[in-house]
Structure formats: C-alpha cells, structure tokens
Amino acid sequence: DTAVSQTPKYLVTQMGNDKSIKCEQNLGHDTMYWYKQDSKKFLKIMFSYNNKELIINETVPNRFSPKSPDKAHLNLHINSLELGDSAVYFCASSQGRDRGGYEQYFGPGTRLTVT
C-alpha cells in the first residue's frame, strides 16, 4: 500500500488556469506538508497542516491555498497559475506536532508545467 499518494503525477496547464493537486496519507499521521522543488532541486516548505490547522505559511502567494477535508488529506489549490509556478510539488506527512525529529514520508511528487 502506498503510504503517501499524490494525484496527478504530471500536470500541464496554461497560464491563468486554476488547478488542484490531491494528497492522501494512510499512515495515521498528525501533520501533513506541501513542498515546492524548483528546477535547481531546491526543496522549500510551503504549508504545514495539523488537525486542520495551518501551522506554517512560508511567504507563499495567496494564489496557493491548502485545503484539508480530513486528517488523511491535504489538497493544494492554485489559482491564476503563472509560469514561475512550474515545479515539482511534494506532499509529505509525519507524526507529532509539538516535538521534532519525526521522519517525514513523501509522496511521489507532482510535476507542474505552466505554459
């Protein structure tokens, strides 16, 4: 069974469109994350969600919005897509909230290409 799954794995769309990426984890973890990996492979956290509460928002444009219908899901909605949004987006999950040190389990990534 896949621990953290993302759909779709590839997404090609035009500028100005609105798109969503879905993420599901079956590990029973408390916290879920979204990361953006740019063309230089630099990995940066975008959001962290715990029990439906946003923990971190790292200066991400408000065109990006995470939505968590339940503990096992954290979807990423992107409005008015721009060329600079092209990247690989990773969903991840981990145990715990108040203590660090837990392994983060990553999804397979979604390669978003904006044309």
Add this chain to the structure above:
Amino acid sequence: AQTVTQSQPEMSVQEAETVTLSCTYDTSESDYYLFWYKQPPSRQMILVIRQEAYKQQNATENRFSVNFQKAAKSFSLKISDSQLGDAAMYFCAYNEEYNNNDMRFGAGTRLTVKP
C-alpha cells in the same frame, strides 16, 4: 532562521568505494535533529539516516553513517561500498526539537556512481 548548507553540488564515486557528502548548518538551538534524505531519479524522497543532537554517538544504517560534529555544526554522510543504486540527489535537513513543522533542507548534492 536556521540554514542548512551543502557545499558540494556534485560528487562522484567509483562503485565499491567510499564517499563522504558534507553538510553544515546554522542554529542557536541546543536540541535538534538532523537527517539525510535520498532522492533517486524516480523523484521519491527517502530517509537515509537520522541523528539526534543530544546523542554523541554517530548514527549508522548499514553502509551509511554520519560524522556529527555538534560544536562545528557539521553533519557529513559517509557511504561505504558504494553501489549503482546509491546514485541520487542527497539532501541534508534540520528540524528543531520542539517544532515538527519546519524542516529545513540544504540545496542537495548529486551523487554519481561509476561502474
């Protein structure tokens, strides 16, 4: 803010040889966790090894070991008996003791394994 630096964008090793990947970090905290993640061409991020800052003993996982120098804020990864399957991007990461929601990654080192 804590920063993680990987000064080697690329490294190469001969199959069956040993290679060491460097990582330094900057923090004012005394309790934290350090990680090495591997990202093969498949894009899947996989945890390689984890180190608690309060432990003096260096972590070891089969052919992977770390050299953790807390005073120097250095956390290098040694891969022994390198295999073709070790070829990947390797990311060093830092996580605070009391904050599971903000894992900081280095820029990564691309490891090539020559047969």
